[in-house]
Amino acid sequence: MGHQKAFACRDLQAIVGAKRTISNFVVAGLLSxxxxxxxxxxxxxxxxxxxxxxxxxxxxxxxIGVHGN
Structure with a gap:
């Protein structure tokens, strides 16, 4: 379980961090x-x-310079 928590923390940090990553692109696409x-x-x-x-x-x-709407 500790391994999964560490992965979750890294994933969430990638999403909310100051630097945009592929994770942001994926989440924004889903939300859009x-x-x-x-x-x-x-x-x-x-x-x-x-x-x-x-x-x-x-x-x-x-x-990112990509707009869905």
């Missing part, structure tokens, strides 16, 4: 799919209520 899906779904309605998710996706897209 939840937020920007057309037509909207009940899940996208819920996800859009979390402004920090949209801010995260926008920040990663701006830094």
């Amino acid at each position: 799919g939840f937020i920007d899906i057309e037509p909207p779904t009940w899940f996208s309605d819920i996800a859009n209520n979390y402004l920090s998710l949209r801010e995260y996706v926008d920040r990663v897209e701006d830094e």
Whole structure:
């Protein structure tokens, strides 16, 4: 279990760290799919209520230079 916790900590640090990594690209892509899906779904309605998710996706897209919407 300690090994799995160490992997989880490294993965989460890669996502929230100052330097953007492939992990950010993957997470932002997944979140963008939840937020920007057309037509909207009940899940996208819920996800859009979390402004920090949209801010995260926008920040990663701006830094990487790829925009999904």
